[in-house]
Amino acid sequence: MNEFDLIGRYFAPLAGPEGQGLLDDAAHFSPTPGFDLVLTKDSMVEGVHFPNGEYGAGVAERLLRVNLSDLAAKAASPRGYLLSLAWPKQIDVARMADFAAGLKSAGEQFGIKLWGGDTVSIDGPAVFSATLIGECPEGMAVKRRGAMPGHDIWLTGFLGKGYFGLRAITESKGNSDIFYKPPPRLEIKSILRTFASASVDISDGFASDLSHVLKASHVSASVDIDKLNFPDELTQWLQSHAGDIRTLLSHGDDYEVIFTAHSEHRAGIESAASSLPFDVTRVGSCKLGEGLNLLKDGQPFELRKTGFSHF
Amino acid sequence: MNEFDLIGRYFAPLAGPEGQGLLDDAAHFSPTPGFDLVLTKDSMVEGVHFPNGEYGAGVAERLLRVNLSDLAAKAASPRGYLLSLAWPKQIDVARMADFAAGLKSAGEQFGIKLWGGDTVSIDGPAVFSATLIGECPEGMAVKRRGAMPGHDIWLTGFLGKGYFGLRAITESKGNSDIFYKPPPRLEIKSILRTFASASVDISDGFASDLSHVLKASHVSASVDIDKLNFPDELTQWLQSHAGDIRTLLSHGDDYEVIFTAHSEHRAGIESAASSLPFDVTRVGSCKLGEGLNLLKDGQPFELRKTGFSHF
Numbered sequence: 032m033n034e035f036d037l038i039g040r041y042f043a044p045l046a047g048p049e050g051q052g053l054l055d056d057a058a059h060f061s062p063t064p065g066f067d068l069v070l071t072k073d074s075m076v077e078g079v080h081f082p083n084g085e086y087g088a089g090v091a092e093r094l095l096r097v098n099l100s101d102l103a104a105k106a107a108s109p110r111g112y113l114l115s116l117a118w119p120k121q122i123d124v125a126r127m128a129d130f131a132a133g134l135k136s137a138g139e140q141f142g143i144k145l146w147g148g149d150t151v152s153i154d155g156p157a158v159f160s161a162t163l164i165g166e167c168p169e170g171m172a173v174k175r176r177g178a179m180p181g182h183d184i185w186l187t188g189f190l191g192k193g194y195f196g197l198r199a200i201t202e203s204k205g206n207s208d209i210f211y212k213p214p215p216r217l218e219i220k221s222i223l224r225t226f227a228s229a230s231v232d233i234s235d236g237f238a239s240d241l242s243h244v245l246k247a248s249h250v251s252a253s254v255d256i257d258k259l260n261f262p263d264e265l266t267q268w269l270q271s272h273a274g275d276i277r278t279l280l281s282h283g284d285d286y287e288v289i290f291t292a293h294s295e296h297r298a299g300i301e302s303a304a305s306s307l308p309f310d311v312t313r314v315g316s317c318k319l320g321e322g323l324n325l326l327k328d329g330q331p332f333e334l335r336k337t338g339f340s341h342f
Numbered sequence: 343m344n345e346f347d348l349i350g351r352y353f354a355p356l357a358g359p360e361g362q363g364l365l366d367d368a369a370h371f372s373p374t375p376g377f378d379l380v381l382t383k384d385s386m387v388e389g390v391h392f393p394n395g396e397y398g399a400g401v402a403e404r405l406l407r408v409n410l411s412d413l414a415a416k417a418a419s420p421r422g423y424l425l426s427l428a429w430p431k432q433i434d435v436a437r438m439a440d441f442a443a444g445l446k447s448a449g450e451q452f453g454i455k456l457w458g459g460d461t462v463s464i465d466g467p468a469v470f471s472a473t474l475i476g477e478c479p480e481g482m483a484v485k486r487r488g489a490m491p492g493h494d495i496w497l498t499g500f501l502g503k504g505y506f507g508l509r510a511i512t513e514s515k516g517n518s519d520i521f522y523k524p525p526p527r528l529e530i531k532s533i534l535r536t537f538a539s540a541s542v543d544i545s546d547g548f549a550s551d552l553s554h555v556l557k558a559s560h561v562s563a564s565v566d567i568d569k570l571n572f573p574d575e576l577t578q579w580l581q582s583h584a585g586d587i588r589t590l591l592s593h594g595d596d597y598e599v600i601f602t603a604h605s606e607h608r609a610g611i612e613s614a615a616s617s618l619p620f621d622v623t624r625v626g627s628c629k630l631g632e633g634l635n636l637l638k639d640g641q642p643f644e645l646r647k648t649g650f651s652h653f
Contacts, residue, residue, distance in 0.1 A: 054558050055486045056412040056543055057382040057476075062373040071368040072459040072473055074426035079463060101367040115385035115426070115471040148383040152390060155466025160426040162383055162473040165368075175366045232367055247365050 047144030091133030358455030402444030
């Protein structure tokens with residue numbers, strides 16, 4: 032099959048009306064009047080972001096979910112996506128079909144369809160890039176800058192998925208869905224739109240991403256790490272590996288949302304959060320100055336490394 | 343330097359206000375009221391789309407121009423772009439700086455700024471993907487389907503850039519700008535919006551891309567290849583390599599626009615085209631049925647191969 036046949040067979044069935052059946056040069060989208068667009072683009076490289084040879088449904092799920100997490104952190108509602116897929120030359124058509132099945136599954140779960148993109152060959156590892164397009168009522172998208180001294184710091188869900196997800200796929204310890212299917216916290220959008228002064232999703236690591244907010248907002252923060260949530264099995268694990276909480280705080284890929292809000296909104300946030308399928312926990316507060324101060328049992332707690340860098 | 347330093351040094355200066363200084367999770371864009379969005383995404387792989395090791399300013403220029411050509415064919419005005427850049431692990435920072443210079447140059451020429459994206463490492467060839475966002479007045483973006491029997495077929499500029507551009511860089515014959523700086527025909531947009539029934543840009547090859555329009559529109563076409571324009575040096579070359587016109591008709595990467603229009607618009611198109619910096623030539627017409635019939639001196643002319651496929 033040539034690339035047109037492959038696109039027609041595996042990807043055209045995933046296309047929304049904006050994608051013109053993947054038979055046009057570009058996608059066409061009529062924005063909702065009164066809404067702003069929120070756009071994000073992230074890529075995954077075989078051997079860097081997922082194990083060699085594993086480019087099936089799981090990677091497709093993860094590719095969309097990771098980008099959806101960016102939209103979630105910006106309080107946007109996802110609308111659609113474009114893909115650039117570079118497949119190793121000796122293409123395994125069954126893998127491509129499996130990848131398409133992962134797109135279909137995630138697309139249906141999160142209500143997004145394929146709008147376009149391209150499919151090319153590479154003499155090397157697979158590289159998949161997705162552009163996600165979302166919308167947010169005009170002026171309501173939440174940015175990284177905007178936190179003020181005195182604002183509370185909140186965290187969705189729990190930490191540890193990134194670290195334990197990686198162990199699940201590299202050491203076959205635990206369920207690989209922890210890695211391949213991180214849940215984007217899209218349900219946080221109404222709280223963000225109503226209450227948040229700044230927000231970010233955790234892709235580089237809790238400490239690193241929170242530091243991005245602090246830097247952009249010109250504030251410092253104090254975070255009580257005893258308040259951070261970990262799932263039950265991690266809590267047990269931490270009790271026997273106490274030092275490794277540093278690993279969890281600096282490991283990337285947790286895909287939770289950190290946001291800040293004025294302290295007068297505490298009750299409003301707690302009330303709105305009570306109906307969500309995940310916890311929303313107040314973990315610290317912003318202060319004058321710069322830098323992130325972690326506290327454990329009221330004492331300063333130092334990290335050696337704050338996050339992941341490619342270079 | 344880590345990736346944040348590299349992004350800050352080379353790419354943040356290219357960011358528009360939509361890109362939030364490349365310090366946020368996503369880009370924010372307020373669409374122009376009454377306009378539709380047109381989105382395209384194309385990628386380039388080292389060793390497939392450009393020669394090994396040549397990932398500098400030229401490739402950046404070409405990456406944007408090739409995507410701009412898609413917007414041109416859809417009658418859209420470019421607004422901005424996102425990038426996913428996968429750089430070989432042993433990164434050459436001077437090359438990255440040169441790549442950024444190419445983005446700057448093309449961005450300034452075509453009035454677009456960087457909105458976001460990501461930068462990752464790869465143990466393999468460089469892979470660059472761009473998403474371009476354009477706008478077109480509501481309902482006026484031109485699609486591949488829409489050509490009707492009797493409609494004229496028009497072509498911008500001239501053919502041969504793709505083939506001769508590739509020779510320029512693989513055999514050092516001629517100016518490499520033919521390859522790296524194909525001019526996107528953005529000036530065609532007012533003619534397309536006013537007169538066109540269907541359009542496509544030539545990325546896979548004249549014959550292949552025109553066939554896409556015919557198939558989407560459920561029409562056939564007859565094209566007089568004696569009417570196709572080639573630059574003077576190619577016309578001379580063709581006189582001594584007559585058979586190779588097949589190569590030029592089936593070679594990709596010409597980045598001209600093919601469009602169709604009702605025959606009542608001939609005078610209007612010719613008048614509007616007279617002020618453009620390139621020719622707009624009527625090369626054939628659509629008919630009932632299916633398939634592309636090429637004629638030379640009034641006789642059928644067969645191609646062996648219609649375009650490029652990756653697989």
